[in-house]
Amino acid sequence: MELSFKEIVEAINGKVVVRGREDFNNVCIDTRKIQKDNIYIAIKGERFDGNKFVIDAFKKGASIAIVSEILFDIENEDEVETVILVDDTEKALLDLASFYRKKLGLKVVGVTGSCGKTSTKDLIAAFLSEKYKVFKTKGNFNNQIGLPLMILELDSTYDVAVLEMGMSDLGEIDILARCARPDIAVITNIGLSHIENLKTQDNILKAKSEIFNYFDESNTLIINGEDKNLLKIKDKCFEILRIGYNHEYDVYAFNIILMEDNTTFSIQDNNQEIIFNIPMAGKHNILNSMLAIAVAKKLNLSFEEMKLGIKNLEATSMRLEVIKKDKITIINDCYNASPDSMKSSMDVLTTYKKGRKVAILGTMNELGDEAINAHTEVGNYAKDKVDLLIAIGSYKECFRKGYSLDSILTFEDKKDFIDDLKTIIKENDVILVKASRGMKFEEIVNSLEEADV
Structure with a gap:
């Protein structure tokens, strides 16, 4: 320091x-x-x-x-x-980090959103890594304690810091933005996470928008144009860039190919088609990648430098982490969960052509009055995505109601499922494991890894 x-x-x-x-x-x-x-x-x-x-x-x-x-x-x-x-x-920690950030004078990229923050952070850091020395938030150090601790790990050898910003209520992102003063801000989406506290998606948008509270004409905001809530942000004093699948956006993707463990897509730039291959599964990671590309373009990287940088991708664990065992494949995505991320993970599951597709889903926390509808909706979304749905926890019957097929098993808690695991899981199964962090579904992943199926 x-x-x-x-x-x-x-x-x-x-x-x-x-x-x-x-x-x-x-x-x-x-x-x-x-x-x-x-x-x-x-x-x-x-x-x-x-x-x-x-x-x-x-x-x-x-x-x-x-x-x-x-x-x-x-x-x-x-x-x-x-x-x-x-x-x-706590204020002293924030003040010290704020002072240090100003003294170092490096470029800061702030990343927030209802889901996809960490994957987007990882992608931005990778894209930038060929040209710059990049620091990125470790794990989930994205709150009023974690973010200043990350800033205080920096030194003058770094060119760019990619800092994740999380929140559970209004005013929290404002504190983080005042401390980190991002030059570029990225908002991934506006979902239902934290709606228990914030009550409406408009309030979630308001809370996430605090990331640009200290912006002026020198700053840039990059948003996901496929999110209708984010399109409400306009007519600001600073630059706004939008990404998506529409040719009217600043960065847009086409010719999309989804595979089990990677995605390929093209973008258009000055009448030139540039093809990217990302070693991450899921269509949602194309949106995350385009956010990263927009950041990299803003920081003057060539497309060749971006492609070289993506080879340095270090994805945070327990996010669509594929574990291939002798007889089964496990998709460990149990770091956190929201309705949007549940659906995205099941989309990834559908890319596997061989074996029975099994989804082990648990409670999504912090949904408040939306919880029953959200769990029912996710169950309904699973109908044509999985061959077997295993629902665990307080909202298991909501999953069942939405799914409305016979190929569902429900359990009160994860221990009950683990006790019956060997009678349920079969050879060649591809198994998605996902729930909110508090459910600690990594215990299920560990049991699957150790099971002699």
Whole structure:
């Protein structure tokens, strides 16, 4: 981290109450992961108070602690090093990251949307990688704690940071955008995720649109033109680029070929047809790829550089991850779920021509009053996509109602299914596993991997 001690204190408007060691390297908020010379930021949450673990952080090697309360005896603790007092440690983390982002001055691409954020982030980073040194958000570090931690991992060797921005309510993306100040923003779609809190898709659009709250004429917004809600965004002071399947869009795809583990499509540029092959399955990943192409074009990459970059694709795990065992094929897509992503995953399942197509689907969370209709609709969508539907959890009967075929099995919880797994799964099955994160369906994936079918 390329900051001085003085800059840290000024950035967070802190007061040095104990002066000890001032040498430091990285920021850490978890005492279980503290390493020598880390700055420990004592985050105070609803269920825990990091201020209680400051001495533990120092014992493990932290050189500086940023706290909002002094819960130890400063005079009588031999382990105490430098302590900086602030009003709010979560705000201090955001302020420090904001200061650091401005100091580094690199290009930032912000990515948000109801689904597809992580895949789009991965694709953008890959497309850019041949020309630039690119940093991308790790895992799901996309909230008010995770995003600033990602920014603080940057250094001046990076050219571009691709930062994912998540939210569950109004105002949250605004905080992230104020911290990260993206030069380019990407919105993948407006679905039903978080409708439990936000009540309407218009409110979801409003929340996602906070990503461009700090834009001026120098900024660019890139949106999915196939999403009718996103087409409501227009007549802004900044540039808006749209992608999709319509020739009127700034980047559009045609000649689409969907395969089990890759997609091929063409785009048109100056009367020239450019063919792309993406090592990701699903038509939705063509839209994600076009968003990435639009970003790459904006950052002055040639199409040849983009094609070379896609070879560096590192997809985040548990998102349409294909696991080929001796007797079965597993599509592990259990990182999260929404109605749109459920449908996209089943579309991928249909590209497999051999073997029985099995979908193991669980609860989609945070849908509020839309939950019953959404689960029923997904069940209906599965009718001509799968040979066997396995529904697990609270909305299993909604899946059954929508599916309305006999080839469905329902289970109260995943343990019940795992206990019966060997009697259900057959040789050559292609099995999609998908549910919201809280369902922890990776346990089903693990059981399928270990099963002697």
